[in-house]
Amino acid sequence: MGKIFRPNNKESMLLSRIESSKEKERRIAIETARDNLEPMSNAVSQKLVENSLIETTSKNSLQEQIEKKLEALVKLDDFEIDYQIAPFRELVTAPNVVSLVITAFVLETLINHKDVIDIYGSDEEIYHCINTQVQKYMPANL
Template structure:
């Protein structure tokens, strides 16, 4: 008669791995959508940021171009690099869109220093909500 060790965490561990796989698939799909639709998403995003008075810029086109390049580059980014960038905002909302978190942190941390940006307004949540209103299009159902 064999003795089998009973692991009370086995089911939890399997569920956790399944959730991780689902998140990873969701992340891959979102990055592919962002890459394929970078120009359209950038145009909508910059327009939304302007409409919501989040950014003030001297060149809409330069900022659109910047976001287009960024969205195309994200698919090559290491998961660690993305997670590191979004760490300060991870608890901002429940079930966040990773792309929206990344772009929000980018706006707060990096875009503010762009020579075509005059100012950035709103708190982290205001910026996230404006970004996510566009980037939610990348999220699989």
């Protein structure tokens, strides 16, 4: 017979605090993306092309697409964000929500864009490339 789990008040408070901190980090990451749309999309698109992870006919078009996705991210509710990143949620431990959204966008949508010739590398390589650029704009505590 399985053990019955009954959290006590201290455990409940701790779990609540952890969940609140995750939600706060997510909110701050999305707000930071909103405040840095153009430089963040430029840095991400530039690095993806430099690292030969995306082959494209127009780097500017790639940047515009990523910038539009970041603009849309700000307007999405939590359910829509979770739905978009669901296939990639287990990609890395403690992922950045903005990096995951951009990774999902690159792997699921940009691959079919008229200016994108091909996408190379594993999902993890693409995520890490995007995340290194996104982290440059995030506050130090995230």
